[in-house]
Amino acid sequence: MALDLTKKEKTLVLIKPDGLQRSLVGEIIHRYERTGLKLVALKMVVPQPETVEKHYNVDPQWRLKNGTKTIDAYKAKGKTPPTTDPIEMSGMTLKKLIKYISSGPVIAMIWQGMHAVGVVRKITGSTEPLTSDVGTIRGDLTIDSYEISDIDGRSVRNLIHASGSPEEAEAEIKLWFSPEEILSYRLIQDEILYDVNLDGILE
Numbered sequence: 001m002a003l004d005l006t007k008k009e010k011t012l013v014l015i016k017p018d019g020l021q022r023s024l025v026g027e028i029i030h031r032y033e034r035t036g037l038k039l040v041a042l043k044m045v046v047p048q049p050e051t052v053e054k055h056y057n058v059d060p061q062w063r064l065k066n067g068t069k070t071i072d073a074y075k076a077k078g079k080t081p082p083t084t085d086p087i088e089m090s091g092m093t094l095k096k097l098i099k100y101i102s103s104g105p106v107i108a109m110i111w112q113g114m115h116a117v118g119v120v121r122k123i124t125g126s127t128e129p130l131t132s133d134v135g136t137i138r139g140d141l142t143i144d145s146y147e148i149s150d151i152d153g154r155s156v157r158n159l160i161h162a163s164g165s166p167e168e169a170e171a172e173i174k175l176w177f178s179p180e181e182i183l184s185y186r187l188i189q190d191e192i193l194y195d196v197n198l199d200g201i202l203e
């Protein structure tokens, strides 16, 4: 991951329809906000299925990586995957994700600051709520698992999408926001987080 020396690294966060339906919008924003990251864009939309499809294809490797990860996860649990072709596997996953994420309003946000991608991923937790760490959004605020979601033939409901790398964030931000929707402004706390000398405190 490239280190963003401008300290203006950006990441895209979506609060998925289950997050909104569970009335967790305020709690989720609070968790990101208190880190010191800066909210530079926010809106509520009902995503078009085409937007969700494009979203998961901004990384040309996503289909292969996601399919391989899912097949390996089935095998690790001693289960037979529905297919051994990673592209076919991620195609099945994508269909469910499109249905899930376009099912109702979502909140789309851009958070900015040093290590924005890593900080947001850490607070969000790993993909499956059942095995996400305690203290993370997915670990604390919901209860779903691959086992149950596979039985029900749906996506795992994990409240959030968060970009996986600064490059992915850049591509995803272009898909969800126009440049005018992204604000550039100063926060008083920026000085405490980023000022090298901390020489503005004492009177």
Ligand code: GDP
Pocket (backbone or CB within 6 Å): 066, 069, 070, 071, 073, 074, 093, 097, 126, 127, 146, 150, 155, 156, 158, 161, 162, 164
């Ligand atoms: P993220 O970066 O945390 O959103 O996770 P990924 O991009 O790796 O996965 C995207 C989606 O693929 C998840 O939200 C799940 O719906 C699905 N997925 C990923 N890994 C697995 C798995 O091992 N089993 C199943 N059933 N679905 C998976």
